[in-house]
Amino acid sequence: MNPAPLSGQTAAVFGGSSGIGLATAEAARALGAEVTIASRTEARLREAAARIGEAETAALDIRDAEAVRRFFDQRDPFNHVVVSAAELGVGPLRKRSLAEERAAFDSKFWGAVNVAHAARIRPEGSLTLVSGMIGVRPTGGATVLSAINAAIDALSKALATEMAPVRVNCVSPGRIETPWWDFLPAAERQALFDRTASGLPLKRIGRPEEIAAQIVHLMQNGFMTGAVVLVDGGGSVA
Numbered sequence: 256m257n258p259a260p261l262s263g264q265t266a267a268v269f270g271g272s273s274g275i276g277l278a279t280a281e282a283a284r285a286l287g288a289e290v291t292i293a294s295r296t297e298a299r300l301r302e303a304a305a306r307i308g309e310a311e312t313a314a315l316d317i318r319d320a321e322a323v324r325r326f327f328d329q330r331d332p333f334n335h336v337v338v339s340a341a342e343l344g345v346g347p348l349r350k351r352s353l354a355e356e357r358a359a360f361d362s363k364f365w366g367a368v369n370v371a372h373a374a375r376i377r378p379e380g381s382l383t384l385v386s387g388m389i390g391v392r393p394t395g396g397a398t399v400l401s402a403i404n405a406a407i408d409a410l411s412k413a414l415a416t417e418m419a420p421v422r423v424n425c426v427s428p429g430r431i432e433t434p435w436w437d438f439l440p441a442a443e444r445q446a447l448f449d450r451t452a453s454g455l456p457l458k459r460i461g462r463p464e465e466i467a468a469q470i471v472h473l474m475q476n477g478f479m480t481g482a483v484v485l486v487d488g489g490g491s492v493a
């Protein structure tokens with residue numbers, strides 16, 4: 256029998272306790288990787304590790320550059336690192352405070368930069384960032400988040416040239432059903448999902464497993480770097 260494609264390899268997933276990050280950690284583990292998940296809340300990490308089956312956990316805040324550096328300094332270099340951690344509010348710029356918008360940038364953009372700055376990744380390995388489709392198809396309903404996603408797309412391309420032979424790629428999801436949306440009451444959330452789905456060629460929103468499938472593909476394809484892969488149900492061309 257052939258060994259699992261990621262067996263003998265390690266993967267660190269920032270934001271691995273929920274949504275896209277958790278699905279990625281599960282997919283990498285299923286392909287044989289030894290997985291470490293990092294996020295802020297111990298209880299969520301423990302629950303996620305139980306669901307993955309076997310995973311090391313690390314409680315840290317990705318906004319804390321020193322904590323991120325310690326995380327890497329205390330471990331052997333990883334084969335693969337994924338950044339899916341972010342805590343974001345969303346809305347039109349003029350309806351949100353500047354403090355909220357700066358906090359969003361701190362979490363999603365500077366969090367990714369903190370990881371890129373400190374990560375120790377094996378030469379044949381990969382770093383994968385997660386942006387969002389509204390980076391290429393901006394919307395006034397999420398003005399600064401559109402800009403954050405575009406910044407992450409550009410960051411990943413620049414890092415691909417800087418960090419080679421480590422491969423750096425980015426996955427840009429459309430709307431995905433994850434716990435991130437739990438801030439909306441259930442009926443409102445479902446109405447939003449239904450509205451989004453009706454405007455998409457595929458007439459449905461995405462599942463975290465579908466983003467994870469692309470991320471683990473990027474881990475394995477040794478000729479991919481500098482790519483921004485849209486996984487958006489056709490949202491960017493609808």
Ligand SMILES: NC(=O)c1ccc[n+]([C@@H]2O[C@H](COP(=O)([O-])OP(=O)(O)OC[C@H]3O[C@@H](n4cnc5c(N)ncnc54)[C@H](OP(=O)(O)O)[C@@H]3O)[C@@H](O)[C@H]2O)c1
Nearest residue numbers: 270272273274275294295296316317340341387431433435
């Ligand atoms: N869901 C969508 O529709 C969608 C669409 C496009 C792009 N995206 C992007 O995909 C990424 C993941 O989203 P998701 O929907 O999977 O979100 P999620 O289910 O809310 O998961 C976010 C994860 O990040 C962790 N996290 C948040 N802030 C952190 C911090 N400061 N330090 C460390 N960990 C932190 C969370 O755990 P703790 O809170 O315990 O730290 C959790 O594990 C985000 O960048 C999001 O913008 C999502």
